[in-house]
Amino acid sequence: MPLTYREALDLLISTGSRGVKVGLARTEALLAALGHPEAGLRGVLVAGTNGKGSVCALVESACRAAGLRTVLLVKPHLRSYRERIVLDGEPVSAGTFATLLERALPAMAAVEASTGAPTQFEILTALGLLAARDHSPDVVICEVGLGGRLDSTNVLDLGVAAVTTVDLDHREFLGDTVEQIAAEKAGIIKAGDDLVTGVSGPALEVIGERAAQVGVARTLALGDGIRHAGRSLGLEGVEAEVHVADLVATLRVPLVGAFQADNAAVAAAILVALRDRGLPIDGAAIGAGFAAVRWPARLQWIPGAPALIVDGAHNPAAIRAIVPAVRDVVGERPLVLLVGAMADKDTAGMLDALRPLQAPPVFTQPGTMRAARAVDLARAWGVGARAISSLPDALTAARLLAGGEGVVLTCGSLYLAGDVLALVSGGAD
Numbered sequence: 001m002p003l004t005y006r007e008a009l010d011l012l013i014s015t016g017s018r019g020v021k022v023g024l025a026r027t028e029a030l031l032a033a034l035g036h037p038e039a040g041l042r043g044v045l046v047a048g049t050n051g052k053g054s055v056c057a058l059v060e061s062a063c064r065a066a067g068l069r070t071v072l073l074v075k076p077h078l079r080s081y082r083e084r085i086v087l088d089g090e091p092v093s094a095g096t097f098a099t100l101l102e103r104a105l106p107a108m109a110a111v112e113a114s115t116g117a118p119t120q121f122e123i124l125t126a127l128g129l130l131a132a133r134d135h136s137p138d139v140v141i142c143e144v145g146l147g148g149r150l151d152s153t154n155v156l157d158l159g160v161a162a163v164t165t166v167d168l169d170h171r172e173f174l175g176d177t178v179e180q181i182a183a184e185k186a187g188i189i190k191a192g193d194d195l196v197t198g199v200s201g202p203a204l205e206v207i208g209e210r211a212a213q214v215g216v217a218r219t220l221a222l223g224d225g226i227r228h229a230g231r232s233l234g235l236e237g238v239e240a241e242v243h244v245a246d247l248v249a250t251l252r253v254p255l256v257g258a259f260q261a262d263n264a265a266v267a268a269a270i271l272v273a274l275r276d277r278g279l280p281i282d283g284a285a286i287g288a289g290f291a292a293v294r295w296p297a298r299l300q301w302i303p304g305a306p307a308l309i310v311d312g313a314h315n316p317a318a319i320r321a322i323v324p325a326v327r328d329v330v331g332e333r334p335l336v337l338l339v340g341a342m343a344d345k346d347t348a349g350m351l352d353a354l355r356p357l358q359a360p361p362v363f364t365q366p367g368t369m370r371a372a373r374a375v376d377l378a379r380a381w382g383v384g385a386r387a388i389s390s391l392p393d394a395l396t397a398a399r400l401l402a403g404g405e406g407v408v409l410t411c412g413s414l415y416l417a418g419d420v421l422a423l424v425s426g427g428a429d
Contacts, residue, residue, distance in 0.1 A: 005094035008101040009429075012081065015120040022150035026111055026118045030126045031155060033107035037126075037133035038156055042277070043071075043140035044196075044270050045156050047148040047185040048164030050318045051198065051263045054255060054295055055164050058267035060141045062289030063274075064089055066281045068138040073128040073153070075121070075145050078297055078312075078418035080429045085128045087135050094429070100127045121145055125152040139279060149187025160273045161189045161216075162196040164266055166203035167317035178203050186210035194273035195219045196226075198266040220244060220269040222262065230261020235301055235329050240264040244272045249283050251290045256299035257325035264290060297417035299325055302424060305404035306336075310421060312414035314341065316349035319411065323356055326409055334406035337361040338398040340391070340416040343372040350412060351381055359409070360401060362386045364394035366415035391419055 003011070031038055044059060046052045053074055060072040072086035082091040085100075092100075104126055111118055118126075132140055140158055145151045148163075166182045182203035189195055189207070191214045199207055204221065211219055220226050230240040237254040240261040253264050268286060275281040299322060302308040309326060313319045326335070337359050341347050354361070363377040363385060374394070378387035388394035398408045410420045 008098035027152040044160040047144035049167040051164035057295040061293040065289035066285035147184040182206035228265035306402035306406040312417040319353035335359040336402040341412040
């Protein structure tokens with residue numbers, strides 16, 4: 001009997017206990033056993049501390065607007081593992097997901113015997129590439145997971161490499177300085193690539209050194225090959241004036257926060273690079289695709305009494321970026337924070353970044369074993385904090401505190417964002 005989706009999901013979830021194991025050996029062995037589904041794929045591999053998901057979504061939306069067949073591989077998911085494999089704008093079907101995992105089982109067993117059990121993320125990378133081979137896309141847009149150099153997605157050489165931003169995150173794996181982390185992320189850059197980056201300062205020097213070492217075809221960087229200016233449109237998103245090569249465009253993006261103008265400029269440069277590598281992408285498609293993009297849990301406004309803002313910011317740099325945008329759209333309305341985070345994150349830095357909002361916090365816990373305890377976060381915050389480990393109860397408490405005219409900001413983790421979205425819009429699968 002074929003695997004059902006529920007059976008496939010249970011099997012995949014059971015591999016989560018294997019944790020994180022850096023290195024490409026298991027992924028390479030999986031793909032070899034599956035007949036190298038990654039061979040011949042073209043597109044862009046996108047790394048970065050923050051912004052890479054938004055950039056991937058913008059690039060994919062513009063490619064579809066140009067009439068191209070697309071595969072988007074992103075992580076982590078919010079409500080369903082199927083969100084990690086998106087074919088022509090739609091998450092892979094439950095039946096296809098189950099079939100992909102069933103096809104991979106013999107390879108998984110062989111790799112476990114020879115190289116060690118593949119992690120859940122490595123399995124998902126292999127499933128995404130199997131789906132890509134089956135779909136025969138014109139372009140693959142793949143988001144890197146952790147770092148770059150040793151991330152399982154780095155088996156790919158798609159022709160365009162992008163590094164959105166570099167900041168301190170995942171320090172236990174990537175290093176304690178911006179330069180060390182930049183070196184890990186720069187590991188995705190390969191000989192002959194077009195390189196696109198939004199990085200600046202010392203991190204850009206590290207990325208430039210890697211680009212020179214391997215021999216890239218061209219580098220497009222913010223301020224050097226990519227000129228842009230942006231303005232916030234409040235809840236309407238942002239408008240960005242972008243000039244890359246011969247592309248001069250005024251682009252509207254319905255993603256909230258002035259920082260999205262940087263993401264739009266990086267995404268536009270990626271699309272220019274893809275165009276110059278033979279894909280039929282023009283300015284009209286870029287404009288239409290950017291205007292139509294949808295990317296949940298990125299300052300996502302959910303109307304109500306009170307309204308919710310759901311964001312997946314999960315490191316101090318991301319929190320600092322959203323704070324002015326939150327204050328801009330909330331205005332004088334009462335604001336309450338609903339915060340949960342992973343225990344292995346810089347929670348102290350995140351809390352410090354939230355304090356300028358001067359809003360009372362309710363601390364809670366996402367539904368994962370990695371979650372920091374709500375009571376520990378509340379103690380770290382100090383006076384005025386509430387700790388409610390049950391997310392439904394915490395959300396209710398935050399709503400009551402905000403009142404019908406107020407706003408609740410949910411942030412601290414993409415896992416929390418996904419759990420909140422599931423609560424307010426009908427569950428997960």
